[in-house]
Amino acid sequence: MGTASNRPSTSVEDYVKVIYDLQERGGAGPVTTSRVAERLSVSNSSVSGMLRKLGELGLVEHQRYGDVRLTSKGNRLALAVLRRHRLIELYLVEALGYSWDEVHDEAEILEHVVSDQFVERIADRLGDPTVDPHGDPIPTRDGEVVARDTRLLSHADAGTVGVIVRVNDSDPELLRYLADQRIAIGMRVEVVERQPFGGPLVIRLGAPGAQRDQPIGLVAADALWIAPGQEAGEQRETHAVRNG
Incomplete structure (x- = not known):
């Protein structure tokens, strides 16, 4: 079981999670520097700098002015972060009575500090759920996501x-x-x-x-x-x- 102290930095986790989300939802086209910047409310230059770092870590593939894509390593990290985030959101709703508009910001903080053991206790308590309060799929322990026709x-x-x-x-x-x-x-x-x-x-x-x-x-x-x-x-x- 992992702990928060041996994970990548909060910024790295946030970036791969956002890139995955933009890839997965599709709709607006390829993932670009400007789309990542808009989602994270930072400048394009800040995103470019972080993408270089993520590339050095083997988490993304990105050529200047080109699309951003997660590597298999980056994809695994993103799914691990999303599992923590979405299980925490569901726990806040189901166990603590939060409404669905309140949980995202709380989970953004907690996902970086809770241990994997804590998250798996949540999953066990909730019966290994497959979706969070917003219907987003919760990745399995093995990093799989159940595909749905939507x-x-x-x-x-x-x-x-x-x-x-x-x-x-x-x-x-x-x-x-x-x-x-x-x-x-x-x-x-x-x-x-x-x-x-x-x-x-x-x-x-x-x-x-x-x-x-x-x-x-x-x-x-x-x-x-x-x-x-x-x-x-x-x-x-x-x-x-x-x-x-």
């Missing part, structure tokens, strides 16, 4: 039916907005209409007999991932939204 709600055509299985967790205000709108992981969703010229989507939420229609802007729709073709009973509704 797509962004913003990319779904009218008539698409599925289940909300994941939400981007980088914006607490957006998470609070979704909670206020009673939009949660595990809900059945149908795309009723796509308004033209970048207008909102009209979605139908809930099981037959208890449905409601409501518009949702593209920014919010671009943060929600659905599993098309599923019904709500097929998705384990582990994480009811706790709104404070």
